[in-house]
Amino acid sequence: MPFNLLIFPLVGGYYILIRFALFRYVQYRLEIQRVLLNSAFAGIILLVCCFILRAIINIILPDFTAFISEHLPVRTPFFGTTSFSLIVAVIATEIGNLFINRKKAIKMSLQKSGNEFELLMSSSFFDAHLLQFTMDSGKVYIGWVKELPKPFTTSYIRITPAFSGYRNEKKELIFTTQYLTVYASYIADxxxxxxxxxxTDLVLKVDKINSASFFDLDMYKRFNPDQDNE
Incomplete structure (x- = not known):
């Protein structure tokens, strides 16, 4: 087999890795050399599958394979099988994505290789945990992550705020806005x-976040019994 024909399964393997929802998000964090190596492995598996598929079709429909071989634009040996591997990669990937839940795929990717911040965001999004964000400016927002961004490419996050405030000179948390009361009044009337x-969603710039952590209102009240947050 001419080695230049291997470009087809290599590109096919790369396409699968960067387009298939179960694989693509993990690749974002890998070095380019590792992505290329993974693409080569995926391409080898793809090519083997295509050779097996060709053998099966040749047994079942020998006249069809002979017809295709005679009408290929390039008569180089194995051109048909190798080029077909790229077509299979594209079609199989796009069809497969129709049956993959994007949010579940992102969650799996984060669990496998997400950093601490991404895991925290995922916990809030999927399990409705309140998070506390302290900004560089001293402003504090407490809320739920509203939209789960693609892993490893996060520059902004969207939250539904529950409280907002600031930290004074003593680093004490002072609430200035209680969104939950406002939400309740709109729903009640x-x-x-x-x-x-x-x-009321807020968009926070990740590089402006000084710290992020879980927030438990009951625990906060126990530590600060003198503050009224009702």
Whole structure:
């Protein structure tokens, strides 16, 4: 087999890795050399599968394979099988993505190779944990992650705020806005049926976040019994 024909399964393997939802998010963090190596392994597996598929088709429909071989634009041996591997990679990947839940795929990728910040965001998004974000400016936001961004490419995060405030000179947390009370009043008077209609989401720039952590309101009240946060 001419080695230049191996470009087809190599590209096919790369396409699978960067497009198939179960694999693509993990590749973002890998070095380019590792991605190319993974692409080569995927290409080898793809090529073997195509040779097996060709053998099966040749047994079942020998006239069809002979017809295709005679009408190929290039008569180089194995051109048909190797080029077919790229077509199979594209079609199989796009069809496979139709049956893959994007959010579940992202969650699996984060569990496998996410960093601490990404795992924290994932926990809030999937398990509705309140998070506390302290910004460089001293401003503090407490809320739930509203939208799970693609792993390893996070520059901004969207949250639904529950409280906001700031830290004073003594680093004490001072609440200035309690969104939960406002949400409850809108729902109680029938103005909205869902808090999403209020458009109160905040977008935070990741590189402006000084720290992020879980926030438990009951525990906060126990540590700060003199502050009224009702």
């Amino acid at each position: 029938g103005s909205v049926q869902d808090t999403n209609a209020l458009k």
